[in-house]
Amino acid sequence: MPKQSPADPDLPGIFQALADPTRLAVVERLSVAPASASELAKPFAMALPSFMQHMGVLERAGIVRSHKSGRTRTYQLAPGALQLASAWLAEFRNHWERSLDQLDQLLIATNPIERHPTPHKEPT
């Protein structure tokens, strides 16, 4: 049974780990299937040690986990951290809609002219 113990995954750390195009691409790749470090590194024009630093960031954030079998280290997604981030963002779904309503009200209150910035038809 998988033992999951990412060192206390915290939201800022999770978002920091996702703040990089290489790491985002790795997450997308791992969402298809687990893969070895060398397979994961292949599409990137970067030295393996640099690439492994990215993997370290993802692993410390609890986004991926790995195990070593012989000389091969295999990575897979560790869903907990991404689910945490997803849940945090999902909380705002209702608020977004409410927020858009409030914005409308605010715009009406502060600048009624903005509601009709241009006439619907230009005179020909």
Place this chain on the structure above:
Amino acid sequence: MPKQSPADPDLPGIFQALADPTRLAVVERLSVAPASASELAKPFAMALPSFMQHMGVLERAGIVRSHKSGRTRTYQLAPGALQLASAWLAEFRNHWERSLDQLDQLLIATNPIERHPTPHKEPT
């Protein structure tokens, strides 16, 4: 009507903007209602210029937008960027489940003993 033009919001930039506890707290606060810069800054033990740097990061990432009325700058959530991040994470929901199945298979294949690490009952 709100004109939304966050300068080409990109995922790494959005996640970078969320990689900070102050900025996460501001997003949570703005999800309740729009607020002025000074209202937003109040809970934080930091100088206003430092706080405004955080607001600049959020605004450049397209997560918030602001408008100035007299001397007051009011911020609100600009849902597009957060929705983009949310949609990216949501794409993995099915993959997570599949990934967990694959992980199980992998563990069975590589280390069958791990499946039954301890007996169900300790002898008394």
